[in-house]
Amino acid sequence: MAEVVVVADKDAAGELAAESIERLIAAKPDAVLGLATGSTPLPVYRALARRVAESGLDVSHVRGYALDEYVGLPAGHPESYRAVITREVVEPLGLTPSLIHTPNGARKTIEHAGADYEKAIAESGGVDVQILGIGTDGHIGFNEPGSSFASVTRVKTLTEQTRKDNARFFDSEDDVPMHCITQGLSTILRARHLLLLAFGEGKAEALAGAVEGPVSASNPGSAIQLHPHVTVLVDEAAASRLRNIDYYRYAYDHKPAWQKL
Numbered sequence: 001m002a003e004v005v006v007v008a009d010k011d012a013a014g015e016l017a018a019e020s021i022e023r024l025i026a027a028k029p030d031a032v033l034g035l036a037t038g039s040t041p042l043p044v045y046r047a048l049a050r051r052v053a054e055s056g057l058d059v060s061h062v063r064g065y066a067l068d069e070y071v072g073l074p075a076g077h078p079e080s081y082r083a084v085i086t087r088e089v090v091e092p093l094g095l096t097p098s099l100i101h102t103p104n105g106a107r108k109t110i111e112h113a114g115a116d117y118e119k120a121i122a123e124s125g126g127v128d129v130q131i132l133g134i135g136t137d138g139h140i141g142f143n144e145p146g147s148s149f150a151s152v153t154r155v156k157t158l159t160e161q162t163r164k165d166n167a168r169f170f171d172s173e174d175d176v177p178m179h180c181i182t183q184g185l186s187t188i189l190r191a192r193h194l195l196l197l198a199f200g201e202g203k204a205e206a207l208a209g210a211v212e213g214p215v216s217a218s219n220p221g222s223a224i225q226l227h228p229h230v231t232v233l234v235d236e237a238a239a240s241r242l243r244n245i246d247y248y249r250y251a252y253d254h255k256p257a258w259q260k261l
């Protein structure tokens with residue numbers, strides 16, 4: 001079962017996640033981080049950047065693999081996930097750009113981009129902690145409903161809902177690419193620790209489905225139930241549809257001091 005931690009707000013979630021990631025990097029300076037985009041992980045990156053600046057922790061050897069990328073955006077497009085990861089993660093934390101990877105969404109090489117990415121992740125020794133958000137339709141990465149639990153990095157067609165949701169980052173919905181390249185559910189499940197975050201009422205249903213719903217390809221987030229080490233950080237609104245909420249609070253209140261996030 002995932003450990004579900006209900007926190008006061010996004011910033012509290014960001015602090016908890018950042019503390020755990022900082023501890024990981026201190027123990028393993030070349031740790032491999034699985035980086036998610038979207039608005040949800042931003043408090044984690046902000047808290048981590050602040051903590052690293054305060055502690056002087058050496059992050060120059062940290063490696064990173066993004067979950068996904070749009071296909072066909074011109075290189076350097078500000079909404080490409082490469083650009084977003086550079087802006088929101090690499091620069092504020094002071095990571096080494098050449099050690100941070102995103103799937104290659106260029107059309108010319110797209111046919112082998114998925115296999116290339118899988119190979120690179122495997123050769124890195126695997127992701128230590130994978131940060132995840134969740135889409136309103138339950139997608140993780142860009143694994144839309146119906147994605148196989150055995151899927152690996154590949155090209156997917158975005159749902160209309162996801163294109164609508166992500167239109168806020170573009171001039172119009174028509175500008176949101178139709179295709180993406182995303183780590184598969186099996187790729188994500190290979191990470192050693194999954195850290196799923198969700199905030200706000202709009203995520204409540206998707207989150208409840210992921211944590212407590214039937215394990216089904218129709219709800220890609222439910223794949224987390226197959227993973228042995230999952231931490232779910234949510235605010236009250238995102239937690240509002242969880243049936244076992246009292247138990248999660250009870251378990252967290254009685255968490256052994258030695259057992260970290």
Ligand SMILES: N[C@@H]1[C@@H](O)[C@H](O)[C@@H](COP(=O)(O)O)O[C@@H]1O
Pocket residue numbers: 036037038039040041067068132133134135136139140141142162166
């Ligand atoms: N590919 C990303 C996902 O990785 C992310 O989880 C989702 C939710 O976005 P937000 O965190 O902004 O709600 O959006 C995008 O579609």
